[in-house]
Amino acid sequence: MTTHNALYKYLLFLGDNGLIQGHRLSELCSNGPILEEDLAMTNLALDHIGRAQAFLKYAGEVEGKGRTEDDLAYKRGEREFYNNLIAELPNGDFACTMARMLIVSSFEYLLFTALCTSKNATIAAIAAKAVKEAKYHFMHSRDWCYRLGKGTEESHRRLQNGFNEFWMFTGELFEMDADFAALANDGIGADLTVLKPQWLTLVQPILADSNIAIPNVDYMQTGSRNGIHTEYLGHILSEMQYLQRAYPDAKW
C-alpha cells in the first residue's frame, strides 16, 4: 500500500527533475550558440520549471506542513533532493546538451504518458500537460541529433562524446525502489521497468540514423533515489538557494 511519505517523495522526484534540469538549462540563457537556440533552451528551461512548480506545490500540500513550492525549492538540502543524477550534470558543449536532452525528453515523454492514467488525479492532470511539452523537447533534440550526427566530422565527434558522457546515467532513470513499486502497484506511479524497453525502442533508431554508436558501459551510476548525488548538485543549490539562505524569507 502507498504510504503518505512515499507519495510525498515521488512528488519530490517529479518536481526535482524539472527544477534541476530547468535550472541547468537556464544557464544557457544568453550563452546559446545561436540566438534561436538561446531562445529554445530558455523555453525548455521554463517548461521544466513550470512543471516543477506544479509538482512541488502539490508535494507541499501532501506533506501537510504548510510548505510552499518555493520553500521546497529553496530550503531543502542536497540529500533531500530526488532528481535523477543526469539532470544535475553540467551542460557541456551544445552537442552534449542535445544528447542529454534526447535522453531525458524521451524518458519524460514515456513517463508522463504513463502518468496520464495515474489514479491520482493531480498527478494525471500535471502529466497531461507535461507530456505535450516533453514531446516538443524530444522532437527538437531529435532533429539536432540528426543534424549534428550527420553533419561534419567535428559535430559527429562531439555528439558521440555527449552520449558517451551521459550513457552511464541512463540506468538510474528506470530504477525502482520499494516506494516506487508500491506506488506503481496502486496505479499512482509508473512502472519504470516497463518503460525501459519502450525507451530503447524510441531512442535506438534515432542514434542509428545519426550514426551514433550506443556506448558500451559496464557500470551504471546510481544514488538519487536515496538522495545521494554527484558533486554538481551542491553547486547548483548554492547558487539557486543563495538569496533565501542569505536573507531568509526575502520577498520581491
Add this chain to the structure above:
Amino acid sequence: MVSEDIHSKEGIFRLLSSICDPEIPVVSIEEMGMLRDVIFHEHSCEVIITPTYTGCPAMGIIEDDIIALLKQHGVQEPKVTLVYSPAWTTDWMTETTKQKLRDFGIAAPMHSSCSSWIKPANAHVHCPRCNSKNTKVVSQFGSTACKALYSCNDCKEPFDYFKCH
C-alpha cells in the same frame, strides 16, 4: 463603466472578457480558452483558470488582473484557482479567435493532430501577411512559450506561429 450582473457566471465571464493575455493583447483569456469556470461560494467568488504552458509567466499577471477587475466591480472576496485538467489545447480556439491572431500578424495554430512526431507532418503554416504557404521554420521556439519563429519565402517577412498544442 459597464455594469454587469456580478452574481451570475455569465456576468462574470462578460466582465473578464476584457482581460487579455498580456503577451497577445488582441485575444482575451476567454477566447484563449484559459477561463474555465466561475464558482460562487457563500462569501466569495472563485474564478477557475488553466495555464497554456505549465511555466507560462503571464499567469501571475492574469491572476492579478482578474482580482483587480472583480474588486473594482464590487465582487466580494474574489479568488483565482489554477487547474491543470483538462489540459489546455489550442483546439479550443474558435475560428474567430484564430482570425484575430492572423490580423495581429501571428499565424494561427493548426489542429493539435499536426504535432505528431512519429511521422513529421508536412502541414503548411500560412504566412499571416500574404497567406502564402511557402514558409519556413526559423526556430521551433519563439519569444514566448506558445510561439515558434517562421519566415515567409514569398513576402520575405518573419512572423510568429502560434504552436499547436
